[in-house]
Amino acid sequence: MNFGEQLKEIRTAKGLTQNDLSEKSGIALRTVQRMERNEGKPSLYSMNAIGEALGVNLTLLYAPDDETEKRNIMESTDQQLWQLARMRAKFKRSLGSYSLVIPVLWVIWYISMPDQAKWNHFPWPIWPMLGWGLGLTIQYLKAYHTLGESLEQSEYDKLKGQK
Numbered sequence: 001m002n003f004g005e006q007l008k009e010i011r012t013a014k015g016l017t018q019n020d021l022s023e024k025s026g027i028a029l030r031t032v033q034r035m036e037r038n039e040g041k042p043s044l045y046s047m048n049a050i051g052e053a054l055g056v057n058l059t060l061l062y063a064p065d066d067e068t069e070k071r072n073i074m075e076s077t078d079q080q081l082w083q084l085a086r087m088r089a090k091f092k093r094s095l096g097s098y099s100l101v102i103p104v105l106w107v108i109w110y111i112s113m114p115d116q117a118k119w120n121h122f123p124w125p126i127w128p129m130l131g132w133g134l135g136l137t138i139q140y141l142k143a144y145h146t147l148g149e150s151l152e153q154s155e156y157d158k159l160k161g162q163k
Contacts, residue, residue, distance in 0.1 A: 002038055003035075003038060003058075004035060004036045004037055004038040005036075007035055007036050007050070007058065008036045010054050010056060011036075011054065014054055014055075016054075018032050018033060018036070021050065021053060021054070024053040025049040025050045025052065025053035026049055027046050027049050027050055031046055032050065035047075035050070084143070087139070087142055087143040088143040088144065090139065090143070091136070091139040091140055091142075091143045091144075094135070094136055094139055095136060098132055098133070098136055101128075101132075102125065102128070102129050102132070105125040105128060105129070106123075106125045108125075109123055109124060109125045
């Protein structure tokens with residue numbers, strides 16, 4: 001029995017019509033009708049208000065079925081993969097920019113420095129090259145060496161395995 005059917009059964013057992021429940025809970029009649037037909041996902045506020053009007057905790061009845069839970073897991077996995085793909089694309093764009101800008105800085109340095117002073121001073125393009133390179137290294141490690149799993153996910157898996 002799904003959530004909507006259970007809600008309807010409780011409402012009729014209490015001798016209330018949908019309109020009565022709407023008035024008693026302060027929730028729109030259309031929302032009550034949608035909840036009983038399992039259309040959309042009811043808000044926590046609506047479930048609490050209707051639950052109070054009926055004298056039951058509706059959030060306990062609204063446990064997702066196996067199919068919904070599988071879909072939620074798949075959507076979560078897809079979001080994690082999408083986030084990983086975005087991090088990798090960001091790294092590749094940054095690497096491309098680095099590969100274009102750093103040589104240009106070296107060319108500017110080479111052209112703008114007098115010949116006798118070129119090798120007497122530390123070349124200034126080294127600083128943006130090293131700083132940006134460090135940033136790229138960090139981006140690379142985040143994008144390619146996270147093993148596709150966050151710290152939260154690994155802790156969740158550990159806790160789930162304890163039960």
